[in-house]
Amino acid sequence: MTEPFFGRTIVASVTPFDENLDLDLTRAQELAERFVEAGVDSIAVCPTTGECPTVFYDDKIRLFEAVLEAVNGRCKTIAYVGDNCTQDTVDFAKKVEPMGFDGYLCVVPYYNKPPQEGLYQHYSAIANAVDVPIMLYNTPARSVINMTAETTLRLANDHENIIAIKEASGKMDQIAAIAEGAPAGFSVYSGDDADTLEIMGLGGVGVVSTIANVAPKRMKEIVELEAAGRHDEALAAHAALLPLMNELFVTSNPIMVKEALKLVGFPVGGLRLPLIEATPEQSARLAEVMRACAPVE
Secondary structure, three states, X not given: OOOOOOOOEEEEOOOOEOOOOOEOHHHHHHHHHHHHHHOOOEEEEOOHHHOHHHOOHHHXXXXXXXXXXXXXXXOEEEEEOOOOOHHHHHHHHHHHHHHOOOEEEEEOOOOOXXXXXXXXXXXXXXXXHOOOOEEEEEOHHHHOXXXXXXXXXXXXXXXXXXXXXXXXXXXHHHHHHHHHHOOOOOEEEEOOHHHHHHHHHOOOOEEEEOHHHOOHHHHHHHHHHHHOOOHHHHHHHHHHHHHHHHHOOOOOOOHHHHHHHHHOOOOOOOOXXXXXXXXXXXXXXXXXXXXXXXOXX
């Protein structure tokens, strides 16, 4: 079996902040080291879970540099460069290209609600501007617009450097159609930890994971068991971790992820407004779930 370019377990990394909510680049490098030691295949830097809407371009560049230095080629690195303005995304993608990331993660444009042809032209403009492998990111819960299977497959067939999609639509018929109709070398990833096994059963290759911030070894084990055809073992491992997967999303991500990292003894600082800290009640409930799911590693 040919391994997908980005591997199977990709962590959507949080962004560490210091007490003043400035970037904590030392902690970002320590977090990257934690991921590498856990065996993740790729690190997505400053995605949604990394509070990308509140990390502006100059800070993104500094964060990118720090993570690349820490990883030093020991796993793949993916820069989140997507935005709701096509020209802005193209300009930033071109600026980041010389840094040496293995790929880009580009979200469906949010707020402006483009039609499918607009999505096609948006992604085509990015793909034509750079030589970097691109992972599409379909997340209707955040973008409002759903990118259809037809648009995804059109992009996959028309652009050699569009090689994957993070699918968080929850539309299993759509995801199955993409996996079935995709050209060779195009990979479908679950964008929701809880849906990983179902999507892999439909032809997906792995997950862009939120829980891997907290339990990277456990999530990697689930994915690798399923990829090896050991479905019953994967299902049991998934069921054991599912309560924590669900608990991390009782409020807006990454509020509970940062709280969970604090609870496992790896604090990464607070959150920038408009996101806020977990409440004491949420933290207590999270701690209870984490104890039930132990070991969280």
